[in-house]
Amino acid sequence: MRASHLSMPASPELVAPAATPLARVRRIFLALALVACTLAAVTVAGVPDRTAGLRIAGVVAIAALAAVWARAYRRGALSPLDEPIELAALFAVGLAAGSAGSLGVVYTGLYLQSMYGSRTRAAAGLAVYAVAHVAAVAESGGQLGPALAQLPPLAIGCAVMQAFAAMLERHERSLQREAILRDASAGLVAAGERASVYAALLRAVARLGGARPPAAVVATLRGGELVVDAASGPWLPGVVSAHLAAGTLCRDETYAIASPRLAGLELFAPPDLAALAGVCVPLSARGALRGALVVFGDGAGREEIGALTALSGEAALALAALDAADGAVADRSIARLTERVAGMI
Numbered sequence: 001m002r003a004s005h006l007s008m009p010a011s012p013e014l015v016a017p018a019a020t021p022l023a024r025v026r027r028i029f030l031a032l033a034l035v036a037c038t039l040a041a042v043t044v045a046g047v048p049d050r051t052a053g054l055r056i057a058g059v060v061a062i063a064a065l066a067a068v069w070a071r072a073y074r075r076g077a078l079s080p081l082d083e084p085i086e087l088a089a090l091f092a093v094g095l096a097a098g099s100a101g102s103l104g105v106v107y108t109g110l111y112l113q114s115m116y117g118s119r120t121r122a123a124a125g126l127a128v129y130a131v132a133h134v135a136a137v138a139e140s141g142g143q144l145g146p147a148l149a150q151l152p153p154l155a156i157g158c159a160v161m162q163a164f165a166a167m168l169e170r171h172e173r174s175l176q177r178e179a180i181l182r183d184a185s186a187g188l189v190a191a192g193e194r195a196s197v198y199a200a201l202l203r204a205v206a207r208l209g210g211a212r213p214p215a216a217v218v219a220t221l222r223g224g225e226l227v228v229d230a231a232s233g234p235w236l237p238g239v240v241s242a243h244l245a246a247g248t249l250c251r252d253e254t255y256a257i258a259s260p261r262l263a264g265l266e267l268f269a270p271p272d273l274a275a276l277a278g279v280c281v282p283l284s285a286r287g288a289l290r291g292a293l294v295v296f297g298d299g300a301g302r303e304e305i306g307a308l309t310a311l312s313g314e315a316a317l318a319l320a321a322l323d324a325a326d327g328a329v330a331d332r333s334i335a336r337l338t339e340r341v342a343g344m345i
Contacts, residue, residue: 022115022168023076029112029161030073036104037062040093043101050096058096061089065105069112078116083128086113090129094136099147106133106150107157114158115165122162126155177307180207184311188318197322198230201315205295206232208304214297215273217265220283220319221246221291233297239268252289254281254309263294273297281308285316 044050044058068085072078086109094102106129113125130151137147187200198218206213215233219226226244244264257278260269278296282289293312300308 020168020172022165022172025165025168026073026112026115029108029115030069033069033105033108033112034066036108037066040097040101040105043097044093047096047098047101054096057092061092061096062105064089065093065109069109072113072116076116078113078121082113083124086125087128087132090132091136091139094133095140098140099133099137099142102133102136103150107154110154110158111161114161119162122158126158130154173303177208177304180204181307181310185314188314191318191322194229194319194322197315197318201293201311202230202232204311205293205308208307209298212298214278214295214300215269215276216293216295218283218293218315219244219291221289226291229291234270234273235265236268236270239265242268251280252282252284254279254305256280257294257296260296265294269296276300279305279308281305281312283312283316283319285313285320288320290316290319 041059041062044055044062050058064085068079068082068089072082090102090106090109093105097105110125110129113129114122133150134144134147138144181204184200184204187203188197191197191200201218202216205216208214213233215231215235217228217231217235217239219228224246226246228240228242228244231239242265257263257280259277260266260274263278263280266274273296276296277300278294279300281293281295283291283293293308293315295304295308
């Protein structure tokens, strides 16, 4: 089964409307950084006592910084090579434009860089920018006191921008989960057969995983065993219709699973999947345990537990409704057959 997925726009075009608040804020700071680069290029051309080679190196370094920042905005993420390029480029800009002329590039570039990645990555960026600025001042024979005085505001600004970006990302993720749950609820209500219920459930699980959809299986209780009815992700052939011991997965609670081996699914997990942790969510409706949803990978994180629990509950209700409809049809058929037999007698 091929699962569709939805994730935050990772590569917005520079001229296209930014789709999310975080992308819009990144675009604003990218524009500010590019303006700072333009002013720095003008400064490089006007600063006296600079050789032609140093001026050219400064302009090339400014262009390299602009290219790195624009690429990060388009990709929605930093590259492992960004920090070394920024270190060399900022050092060259500091030498060519001077301490005062390069401060705009340092501040706006660091604030923009802090809006990508983790706290560790932001701290690494702060170290790169600080070292490049101080080293350029020291190499050009300037006073280190004013340069070192810029480090505390740089660190504070870096921490604030990283925290702000993390808050916006959490907010966007929460909005996405709500949209995924709404779409899944509509699909489950409209499902007229079990296969449609499984498809709607697995589509929602895949969308929760974002750019890397997780591996998931839906198993229902039948005669004391769990039978895998549907699956998505990199499972090996045969996982669908596999029989599992009910005691392995069936609990009336959500709990973490360290690997597919502990879920009884090791025979159907390729090596890249066997190393992933997951979560088991019960399919429970009206106090009756009907089976389990097992998810491994990016969609099984702590932030997705609530959404997976809600999805499992709605899927269990949809399955219960289908069972009730099937039971009603069977009762009507038996009643008609009884009437016909009575009429014949």
